[in-house]
Amino acid sequence: MIAVVIGTRPEIIKTAPLVKEAQRRGEAVVIIHTGQHYDEKLDALFFEELKLPKPAINLHVGSHPPAQQIAAMVLGLSEAFQQLQPTVVVVQGDTNTVLAGALTAHKMGIKLAHLEAGLRSDDWGMPEEANRVVADALSDILFCPTDVQTERLAQEGIRKGVHVVGNPIVDAVQMFRQEAANNPSIENNYGQYVLLTMHRPSNVDEKERLEAMMATFDALGSKLNQKIIFPVHPRTSAKLKETGLDCRYADSPNLSLISPIGYLPMLNLMDKASIILTDSGGIQEEANILQVPCVTLRANTERPETLDAGGNSLYNGTDPEVLYQIVKQMMAKPRDWACPFGDGRTSERCLDILKANGLL
Numbered sequence: 001m002i003a004v005v006i007g008t009r010p011e012i013i014k015t016a017p018l019v020k021e022a023q024r025r026g027e028a029v030v031i032i033h034t035g036q037h038y039d040e041k042l043d044a045l046f047f048e049e050l051k052l053p054k055p056a057i058n059l060h061v062g063s064h065p066p067a068q069q070i071a072a073m074v075l076g077l078s079e080a081f082q083q084l085q086p087t088v089v090v091v092q093g094d095t096n097t098v099l100a101g102a103l104t105a106h107k108m109g110i111k112l113a114h115l116e117a118g119l120r121s122d123d124w125g126m127p128e129e130a131n132r133v134v135a136d137a138l139s140d141i142l143f144c145p146t147d148v149q150t151e152r153l154a155q156e157g158i159r160k161g162v163h164v165v166g167n168p169i170v171d172a173v174q175m176f177r178q179e180a181a182n183n184p185s186i187e188n189n190y191g192q193y194v195l196l197t198m199h200r201p202s203n204v205d206e207k208e209r210l211e212a213m214m215a216t217f218d219a220l221g222s223k224l225n226q227k228i229i230f231p232v233h234p235r236t237s238a239k240l241k242e243t244g245l246d247c248r249y250a251d252s253p254n255l256s257l258i259s260p261i262g263y264l265p266m267l268n269l270m271d272k273a274s275i276i277l278t279d280s281g282g283i284q285e286e287a288n289i290l291q292v293p294c295v296t297l298r299a300n301t302e303r304p305e306t307l308d309a310g311g312n313s314l315y316n317g318t319d320p321e322v323l324y325q326i327v328k329q330m331m332a333k334p335r336d337w338a339c340p341f342g343d344g345r346t347s348e349r350c351l352d353i354l355k356a357n358g359l360l
Contacts, residue, residue, distance in 0.1 A: 001028040002360070003086035005077065007036030007061075007097030009046055010282045013263055014092050014115065016050045017171035021347040023053075027360055030056040032080050034073045034097045038062040039234065045262045050176070056084065066096055066127065073100030081108055088113055088141075088359040092168070094132035094281075094302075102135040111359055115168060115350070117142035118149025119281075119302040125202065128281075132302075141357065143350055145341050146305055165349040166342020169282060173267070173289045174344040180267035190227045190256070194220070194327075195273040197280050199233035203297060207243050212318035213297075214245050214255075217277070219320035220327065221254025226274060229256050231266065275331050284312055289339050293330035295323070305340040 002022055004015050015031075022029040033055035037043060047054060059076035061069055077100060081089070089105040091098040092115035105112040114135050121129055136142060136158060144150050145167040153162055196217060204210050221228040232240065240246040240257075249255050261269075267286070270276060276287045279297045287294035288306045296306075299316040306312035310333065315326050354360050 001030065001084060001086045002088055002090060002354070003030055003032055003081065003084055004090045004092075005032045005034065005097060005101035006055075006092070007034035007073070008093075008095050009037055009043065009263070010280075011092050011095065011097065012043070012046045012050065012052070013172050014168045014282070015090065016052055017168050017175055017347040018090065018115070018350055019052055020175075021351055025351065027351070030084060030086070032056060032077065032084075033058040034076070034100065035060040035062055036069070036073075036095060036097045037234075039260070042260055042262070049262050049264050056080075070096050070100045070103075073097060074104050077101060077104040078108060081105070081110060086110060088354060090115060091135060092116055094119065094128035094135070096127075096131065098135050099131040102138045106138040111140045111357075112138055113141035113143065113350070113354065113359075114139040115143045116145060117162070118144045118153045120152050121300045121302040123300050126200075128302075141353060141359075143346075143353075148305060163349070163353050165353070166344075166346035167285060168346045168350075169285045170289055170339065170342045170344045171347050173286060176264060176267060177271065177290075180264040180271065183264040183268060190229060192226050192274050193272075194224065194226050194228045195269050195276045195278075196228050196230040197233065197276075197278045197283055198230075198297060199235050200279040200298070203279050204236045204239045209318070210239055210243060211245065214240075214249060216318045216320045216323055218249065218252055218254050220323055221252075223320065223324045224274075224327065227256055228254060228277075229258065229269065229273075231258050231260050231269075233260065275327055277327075285341060288312065288337070289341065291335040291337065293333060293335070295326055295330060309337040309340055311335075311337045 006012055019029055057080045061072045088111045090113045091101040117136050140161050142162045143165045150162050217228050271290050273292055275293045277295050284303045284306050288311045294312045296314050313326055
């Protein structure tokens with residue numbers, strides 16, 4: 001049995017093709033949800049949209065300081081693994097859920113497979129960096145998106161069990177893009193627009209930084225004469241309310257702050273955007289796949305392939321004029337860059353490898 005451990009909505013999206021391919025092949029597969037993202041209505045919407053089976057077990061861990069959250073996950077996952085007796089545990093990405101899943105599987109002697117292994121930002125101020133490094137060190141099977149990650153793992157002395165399979169987000173985008181296009185979305189109310197997502201602590205936790213970022217986006221929308229659509233992450237929403245910025249920009253003609261939305265409308269918003277501004281790793285990938293220009297609101301990225309391909313640029317400042325010039329440059333590029341993340345058959349390769357290793 002494959003136990004797929006997820007805890008956040010990006011993990012739901014990226015593991016969905018693997019779960020569906022396992023079902024198609026008649027393999028036993030279950031989903032264990034840690035509840036790291038704790039909006040149950042929105043999580044339920046994602047499962048419904050992607051036509052996934054409900055989690056066999058949901059730990060409902062919710063929001064806590066990281067050490068407490070991970071400890072609760074490890075305790076709950078140990079009980080879940082004891083109950084389900086999986087032959088392999090699959091984790092994806094770099095969240096606290098991934099770290100907890102990796103630690104628990106390793107301590108219980110269960111084989112561990114890591115989707116999106118080998119990604120590195122070399123920024124240890126990001127909590128995700130420690131999560132992915134530890135998960136890779138503990139994994140038996142490491143599924144890398146590109147050769148870049150295999151080279152990095154080799155530098156760290158990890159060579160056994162490493163496979164280049166592509167990125168499952170390509171599978172997901174190809175699987176759901178047309179359905180998303182047919183799904184009524186809010187973008188029709190805006191004409192041309194910019195899509196913004198932002199949730200990382202480095203951008204939203206400090207009041208001065210958040211204020212400067214919001215002012216920059218407001219000015220950028222005015223300069224571009226395009227509305228900036230901003231589905232607000234729960235973490236960011238809480239910070240905006242704390243600072244009163246939610247009220248300040250509630251009626252802005254340049255910014256539209258909206259509640260988080262399901263995957264299909266979000267995919268449609270990304271597909272139709274003039275440009276995407278984000279600090280999310282996964283959205284950098286999706287923008288590249290969709291051939292929508294992207295500006296990453298960070299000083300670094302663990303997806304350097306998107307920079308090399310030409311569809312992504314980094315900006316970590318708060319100067320509206322500088323950001324405007326970068327945005328204009330990116331928007332002027334022909335949308336003809338190649339996708340470095342594979343052909344949409346990542347899930348097939350992963351299952352073939354698990355079977356070849358006697359784990360199915």
